Amino acid sequence: MYKLYYMPGACSRAVHALLNELEQPVELIPRDSAADFRQLNPTNQVPVLVDGDLVLREGSAIVLHLLEKHRSPTLPDDSRQRSEFYQWLLFANATLHPAYSLLFFAKLGLEGDAARKEVFDKGAARLSALWDSVEERLRDKPFIFGDTPTAVDMMLAVYADWNQHFPVEIALGDSTRQMIARVQAHPPFSLAVERERDAAVA
Template sequence: MYKLYYMPGACSRAIHALLLDLGQPVELIARESVENFREINPTNQVPVLTDGDLVLREGAAIVLHLLDKHGAPELQGTAGQRAEFTQWLMFANATLHPAYSLLFFASRGLESEDAKQEVLQKAAARLTGLWGIVEARLQNREFVCGEKISAIDLMLAVYANWGNYFPLDIELGERTRKLLHRVAEYPAFVRAVEAEEAVAA
C-alpha cells in the first residue's frame, strides 16, 4: 500500500485525489504527526509518497510515477501528446505553485509591512497572468489535457484555493472557474477532501 505524507489543503491533496482516481489504496500520514520529518524529506515539504522502498518527494515526479505504473491514458498517447501533458504538469508544479508560495513567504517572512504589501501585490499580478495562460488553454476544451480531469486539473484546483488565504485580487477567467468547479465536484477530489477533514476532526 502507498503511504502519502500530507498536510490539509496542501498540494498533497492532488496526489491523494489522483490515487483515489486510480483506485489505489493509500495510508495517509499527517506531516505534523511525524517526529523528525526532515529525515523523510530534507525540505520539510509535502507531498512525500512511499511505494515500497521507493520514496518520492516531488509532486510532478509522484504524478508521473503513478500514471506510468498504473497505465493511465495520459502517458499512452503519441510522443507529442505525452510531451504536452508533461509540459502542463510542469507549468502547474514548477511555475504556478511557486508563484503561490511567494504569497506565503511574503505574509510570513517579511517584517516590513510596506515590503510585504509590495511583494503580495506583485505576486498577485503574476498569478493573474499565469491564470490567463490557463484560461487561453481552455478556449476550446473543458480540461487542460485530454477529455477528462487529469492530475494537472487536480493540482490547479488545490492551488487556486490558496488564493482564499489572502485579501488579494487574483483574477480567474470564466472558463477557469468552470474547470475548478468541475474538479471540486469530481468524486475522487471530494473523497480526498473528506478524508483530510475526517482525520483532522
C-alpha cells in the first residue's frame, strides 16, 4: 500500500485523486502529524509518496511514477503526444504552481500593506496570463487532452481552488471554469476532497 503525506487542499490532492483513479489503496498521512516528515522531505513540502523503499518528493515525478507503473491509458504511447503530456504536466507543476507560491508568500510572509498589494496585483496579472494559455488549449476540448481528465486537469483544478485565498481577481475563462467543474465532479477527485474533509473532522 502506498503512503501519501498530504495537506488539505494542497497540490497533494491531485496525487490522491490520481491514486483513486488508478484504484490503488493508500494510507493518507497529514504532514503536520508526522514527526519525521523533514527526514522524508527536507523542504517540508507535500506531496511525498512512499512506495515500499522508494520515497518520491516532487509532484510531477510522483504522477509519472504512478502513470508508468500502473500503465495508465492517460499517459500516451505515442512519443510526440507523450512529450506534449510532459510539457503540460510541467507547465502545471513548475510554472503555474510557483506563480501561486509567490502569492502565498505575500499573504503569509510579507510585511507592509503596500508591498503586499503590489505583489498581489502583479501576481494576479501573471496568473491570469498563464490561465489564458489553459483557456486557449481548451477552446475545442473539455479537458487538456481531449474527452478524458488526466492528472494535469486534476492539478489545474487544485490550483484554481487557491484563487479564493487572495484578495485579487485571477481571471479564468469560461472553458477553464467548465473544465474545473468537470474535474470537481469526477468521482476520483471528489472522493479525494471528501476523504480530506472527513480526516479534518475526525
